[in-house]
Amino acid sequence: MIQTDIFTIASSGLNAQQGLLNTTANNIANVNTEGYVRQKGILQEQDVGGVLLGNVERVVDRFAQEQHVRDTSSLGEANQYLQKLNQLDNIFASEAISAAEGMSRYFAALQTATDDPNNVASREIVISEAEAMIKRFNNIDGYLETSVEVVNEELDDKLEQANDLIQQIADLNAQIKSTQFAPQTSGSESVKNQRDQAILALSELAEITTQPRTDGSTLVFMGSGQALVLEDGSFNVFSDNGNPDPTYKDLVLVASDNTNVSIPLSDEDLGGELGGLIRYRDEILEPNIRELGQIALAITDAMNEQNKLGMDLDNQLGTSLFTTPEFGALTYEDNTGTGAVNARVPDGGGAEITSADYQITITGGGGTTSIDFDIALLNPDGSPVTDSSGAAIRQSLTGVDISGGGFITIPAGDIGGDIEIQFPDGTAYADDDQFLIQPAKEAASAIAMATNRPEDLALASPVRVESNLNNLGTASVSSISVTNTEVSAGTEGSAFDGAGGIQGPGASPHTGGDGAPTTIVFTAADSFEVRDSAGAVLATVNGASSLENLLTQAAAVPWDAGFTGQDDYPGYDLSIEGIPQAGDTFTIAYNTDGFNDNSNGVKLAGLQEEDLMLRGNDGNSTQITFHEAYAGIVTEVGSKTASAQVEYDAAVAMERQSKEWVDSVSGVNxxxxxxxxxxxxxxYAASARVLTTAQSLFQTILGAVS
Incomplete structure (x- = not known):
């Protein structure tokens, strides 16, 4: 064994203990430094005797660090999600902006006006409350749309932070690799602390995992496996875009080496504050915007359709109270054609419209007279809407006539009936061109009043039925129904002439020139004739099983082909109760000056309790009231806020526990x-004493020699 003199041994002890004292002093000095990991010196016995401070290492537990990174991501997502939900919950809880309150006040005013249909002041209140209701829809939609803009701005800001951190981690990795085996004075441990802090900060923004390497660097991956910081020092960065909706941010990873390689990220890939924002947008904001728009379309369409079935204070057929918006389709970036697509909800389609978006895909374009296309329902995040069996809801159409350039009603099918589409540009459509229509998303901000005249409220029925004074039976009119007041020469036309009357001989679609049905003449208690205003017999019904819907029974005889070729003719009907006798007559006439009649007003007010809109967008036929639909939005927001609070509390507890675990290992005590x-x-003092002893012995030896 090689012997080492006592002087060398003592010197090595002094140097080693000095290094340990320096390490301890550094720990104490950094007790309050965020992200500092305590260090300890490793002493090594030398073969030749003495001691060596081999290295100064950080005291870390990799598993504790990884758990803290995961819990930090969960807390970041839960905190961001809860903050946003609390803001929205407070908005929906406020009666000052509540659409439900607006609808209630509107229908209450309508009921008051119906009680006294001649009172113009009551009618003015209805118009005022209708404007206020529309304003509430506009305001709530405006708040939700602004919230989307705020989320987009926050996404841009947090993406910039994430990209800066990814760059920083890559740069710090490079520094660590270059100093990994350098002397302890190189500061590599401090750089590792900075790198770990950057990783922790990144984990707050997105869910990540890490993989340490033997060269001291750490690779960083998304929770779903996509690489953010690579072994060769390169890295991927977050980016965003919106195709075709520029207001809807889609996140992708793009390579830092400008190879134009991009990797789409789904919402489930994100986590952290980015995931919380995306989750809030996709689960709350975007669906609520569309559900609110669905209610707006349904209520305004229902009011318009019912008001058209009445007579206003000017003796005119009712018109629309609210505007019906049209919607321009968004075009996808990859489209090669230059054509545009427009859409609208058809009159009466509000009860069938869903909250979904509609994606049009051209499968056979380029023609001037016809086109082939697919139409599919999409969720706000672009995923397909599925039915109860999990199948995507879509419909294929071929040979659709577009020669007229007008709106096309989608024929009956999985989607047909609730939307009309226009292809105005003829040959400008190419195969695989895609368009996105968002009627429900745009509706709540687009609806408006079509009139401000109280006289336009059609509270009266446009027809009245009078029994002949000479009737001998006990029969009387039990009900009058009006289903169509359209003034048109087409198949959708009714028997109303648009000039304050009902079509007379020569004006109706009757092939023989007869007029619309206006008279019921009983030939027996269970038999009757339907005649026009000139007395011409249009149909004879014998052996009627009931006296309900007499004109519907006459149409089944059937009557003239000109009548049966119409969609809904004459557009009115009546039912009788009691027992008629032969010769009893009932006459149908336009309800001129029948302003005390409030029968249509009762139906307008009754729409509040009717199931007139679809629940959900999955192809089911379940319908609910307007108030139930709005209450569903408020309830869902409240329920998800409560769940988010529970999720946040759990995330706080988990993050605190993992932080304490890290601190128990790496923190300075x-x-x-x-x-x-x-x-x-x-x-150190003992080593110094040894050194003193060695010096004393050396002096003694020198003295003895001399």
Missing amino acids: LDEEASDLIRFQQA
Whole structure:
């Protein structure tokens, strides 16, 4: 064994203990430094005797760090999601902006006006409350749309932070690799602390995992596996875009080496604050915007359709109270054609419209007279809407006539009936061109009043039925129904002439020139004739099983082909109760000056309790009231807020626990450091005493020799 002199041994002890004292002092000095990991010196016995401070290492537990990174991501997502939900929950809880309150006040005013249909002041209140209701829809939609803009701005900001952190981690990795095997004074441990802090900060923004390498660097991946920081020092960065909706941010990863390689990220890939924002947008904001728009379309369409079935204070057929918006389709970036697509909800289609978006895909374009296309329902995030069996809801149409350039009603099918589409540009459509129509998303901000005249409220029925004074039976009119007041020469036309009357001979679609049905003449208690205003017999019904819907029974005889070729003719009907006798007559006439009649007003007010809109967008036929639909939005927001609070509380507890785990291993404990300081000080003093002894012995030897 090689012998080492006592002087060298003592010197090595002094140097080693000095290094330990320096390490302890550094720990104490950084006790309050965020992200600092305590260090400890590793002493090594030398073969030739003495001691060596081999290295100064950070005291870390990799598993504790990884758990803290995961919990930080969960807390970041839960915190962001809850903050946004709390803001929205407070908005929906406020009666000052509530659409439900607006609808209630509107229908209450309508009921008051119906009680006194001649009172113009009551009618003015209805118009005022209708404007207020529309304003509430506009305001709530405006708040939701602004919230989307705020989310987009926050996404841009947090993406910029994430990209900066990814760049920083890559740069710090490079520094660590270059100093990994350098002397302890190189500061590599401090750089590792900075790198770990950057990783922790990134985990707050997005869910990530890490993989340490033997060269001291750490690779970083998305929770779903996509690489953010690579082994060769390159890295991927977040980006966003919106195709075709520029207001809807889609996140992708793009390579830093400008290879134009991009990797789409789904919402489930994100986590962290980015995931919380995307989750809030996709689960709450975007669906609520569309559901609110669905209610707006349904209520305004229902009011318009019912008002058209009445007579206003000017003796005219009712018109629309609210505007019916048209919607321009968004075009996808990859389209090669230049054509545009427009859409609208058809009159009467509000009860069938869903909250979904509609994606049009051209499968056979380029023609001037016809086109082939697919139409599919999409969720706000672009995923397909599925039915109860999990199948995507879509419909294929071929040979659709577009020669007229007008709106096309989608024929009956999985989607047909609730939307009309226009292809105005003839040959400008190419195969695989795609368009996105968002009627429900745009509706709540687009609806408006079509009139401000109280006289336009059609509270009266446009027809009245009078029984002949000479009737001998006990029969009387039990009900009058009006289903169509359209003034048109087409198949959708009714028997109303648009000039305050009912079509007379020569004006109706009757092939023989007869007029619309206006008279019921009983030939027996269960038999009757339907005649026009000139007395011409249009149909004879014998052996009627009931006296309900007499004109519907006459149409089944059937009557003239000109009548049966119409969609809904004459557009009115009546039912009788009691027992008629032969010769009893009932006459149908336009309800001129029948302003005391409130029968249509009762139906307008009754729409509040009718099931007139679809629940959900999955192809089911379940319908609910307007109030139930709005209450569903409010309830869902409240329920998800409560769930988000529970999720946040759990995330806080988990993050605190993992942080304590990390601190118990890597944090500076002043008591422990003070104990080490005393111990290393004593060892230093002992080494110094050995050195003094060695010097004394050396002097003694020198003295003896001399």
